Amino acid sequence: MERGNLGLKNCMEQSIPVRVTRGHQCRKTENSYAGKVYTYDGLYKVVKYWAEKGVSGFTVYKFRLKRLDGQPPLTTNQVHFTRGRIPNSISEIRGLVCEDITGGLEDTPIPVTNLVDEPPIPPTSFTYIKDMKFAKNINLPTNAPPGCNCRGKCTDPRTCACAKLNGGDFPYVHNHGGRLIEPKAVVFECGPNCGCGSDCVNRISQRPPNYRLEVFRTPRMGWGVRSWDYIPSGAPVCEYIGLLMKTDDLDPAADNSYVFDIDCLQTMNALDGRERRLRDVTLPSHVGKVDETSESVPFCIDAGQTGNFARFINHSCQPNLFVQCVLSNHHDIKLARVILMAADNIPPLKELTYDYGYALDSVMGPDGKIRQMPCYCGAAECRKRLF
Numbered sequence: 307m308e309r310g311n312l313g314l315k316n317c318m319e320q321s322i323p324v325r326v327t328r329g330h331q332c333r334k335t336e337n338s339y340a341g342k343v344y345t346y347d348g349l350y351k352v353v354k355y356w357a358e359k360g361v362s363g364f365t366v367y368k369f370r371l372k373r374l375d376g377q378p379p380l381t382t383n384q385v386h387f388t389r390g391r392i393p394n395s396i397s398e399i400r401g402l403v404c405e406d407i408t409g410g411l412e413d414t415p416i417p418v419t420n421l422v423d424e425p426p427i428p429p430t431s432f433t434y435i436k437d438m439k440f441a442k443n444i445n446l447p448t449n450a451p452p453g454c455n456c457r458g459k460c461t462d463p464r465t466c467a468c469a470k471l472n473g474g475d476f477p478y479v480h481n482h483g484g485r486l487i488e489p490k491a492v493v494f495e496c497g498p499n500c501g502c503g504s505d506c507v508n509r510i511s512q513r514p515p516n517y518r519l520e521v522f523r524t525p526r527m528g529w530g531v532r533s534w535d536y537i538p539s540g541a542p543v544c545e546y547i548g549l550l551m552k553t554d555d556l557d558p559a560a561d562n563s564y565v566f567d568i569d570c571l572q573t574m575n576a577l578d579g580r581e582r583r584l585r586d587v588t589l590p591s592h593v594g595k596v597d598e599t600s601e602s603v604p605f606c607i608d609a610g611q612t613g614n615f616a617r618f619i620n621h622s623c624q625p626n627l628f629v630q631c632v633l634s635n636h637h638d639i640k641l642a643r644v645i646l647m648a649a650d651n652i653p654p655l656k657e658l659t660y661d662y663g664y665a666l667d668s669v670m671g672p673d674g675k676i677r678q679m680p681c682y683c684g685a686a687e688c689r690k691r692l693f
C-alpha cells in the first residue's frame with residue numbers, strides 16, 4: 307500500500323478520524339471550472355478495508371467509513387435540493403408577479419415572486435434606477451484623484467499608486483469574478499484618471515451585478531432578495547443606489563425605511579464590534595475627516611422613490627452580506643459608495659441580508675419619542691429588535 311490507501315489503513319489502525327469531502331457533478335457554467343461542486347461531509351471513522359480486483363484487472367483497495375456521531379446533519383442533500391428548485395425559464399417560476407423589476411435596465415432580469423399574499427401583488431410606488439441620482443444641492447467633488455499610471459490592468463502593487471492607498475496591495479483577487487480579500491476600513495478603487503481599463507482587478511465593484519437574482523415576498527419582512535447562483539465569500543453583490551441627499555433634508559415625518567446613512571465610521575468600527583473588520587488601513591489625510599463626535603451623518607441614500615434592488619435586501623442579526631465603503635471617482639469619505647459584499651459563501655436561494663447597524667433605542671419618531679421595531683430575521687442570535 308502507498309499514499310492515500312496507506313493513510314486510510316493507518317487511520318484505521320490508530321483510530322484517527324478522517325475528514326470526508328464529496329464531489330458533485332454540476333454544469334461548468336455554475337461557477338465551477340472543473341464541473342464539480344465539493345461539500346464537506348464531516349469526520350468519519352475507517353472501520354474496515356479489503357482488496358478487490360478492479361475492472362482493469364489491478365488490485366483495488368476499498369474502505370468502509372462510518373460517520374462519527376454528534377456532528378451537524380449532512381448538507382449533501384441540500385446541494386441537489388436547491389439546484390432542483392431553480393427555474394430554467396420564466397415559465398417555470400412559481401408565483402411570478404413581475405418578469406423584471408429592473409425594466410430591462412440591468413443586464414440580467416430580476417423577476418419578482420409572491421407566494422405569500424392572496425391575491426399576489428407586485429411591489430408598488432417605486433421606480434427602478436441603476437445609477438445614483440443626486441439631490442440638487444449635492445456637489446460631488448470635481449477634482450478626481452490623480453490615479454495610477456498602470457496600463458491595461460493593474461498588476462504590480464509595488465508600482466500602482468492605488469494599491470499603495472490600500473496599504474500596499476490590491477484589496478481584491480481575480481478568482482470567481484473578483485473577490486475582496488478581507489473587509490477594510492475603506493477600499494480605494496481605480497478611478498477616471500487611472501491608466502488601467504474596466505478589466506482591472508481594482509475596479510471589481512464598478513462592474514454590473516452578475517448573479518441571477520430574485521425579489522421575493524417573505525412571510526414577515528415584506529420583500530426580500532435571494533440569488534439563484536452561488537455567491538462566493540468576498541464577492542461584491544451590489545451598490546446601494548437611490549437619491550444621494552443631505553440627511554438634514556429628509557422629512558422626519560415620512561417613511562424613511564429605505565434610507566441608508568453613508569456612515570463609514572460605523573462600518574469601520576464594525577457596527578460596534580458585531581462584525582469582523584480589520585483596522586488595517588490608516589486613512590490618508592486627503593479623504594476628508596469623519597467627524598467622530600457628531601451624532602448624525604451628513605449624507606444618505608434614499609431609495610424610497612427610486613432605487614435598485616438593494617432597497618429590497620432585509621436586515622439580519624446574523625447576515626451573509628456586509629457593508630464596504632468604496633472610493634473611486636473621488637476621495638471624500640463622507641460621500642463614499644456603499645457596496646454590499648458577501649460575508650460568507652452563500653448557497654443558491656438563501657435570502658441575502660446585511661446588518662442595518664441600528665443601535666437599540668437610537669431611532670426617534672417625529673414626536674421625539676423612541677421608536678421600536680421588532681426583528682423577524684429568525685437568526686439564532688437575533689436581537690429581537692431592528693431598533
Ligand SMILES: C[S@@+](CC[C@H](N)C(=O)[O-])C[C@H]1O[C@@H](n2cnc3c(N)ncnc32)[C@H](O)[C@@H]1O
Nearest residue numbers: 527528529563564617618619620621681682683
Ligand atoms: C430597506 S427595506 C427592505 C425591503 C422591505 N422588506 C420591503 O418590503 O420593501 C427595510 C424594511 O424592511 C423591513 N425589514 C427588513 N428587515 C427586517 C427584519 N429583520 N425584521 C422585520 N422587518 C424587516 C422593515 O419594514 C424595514 O423598515
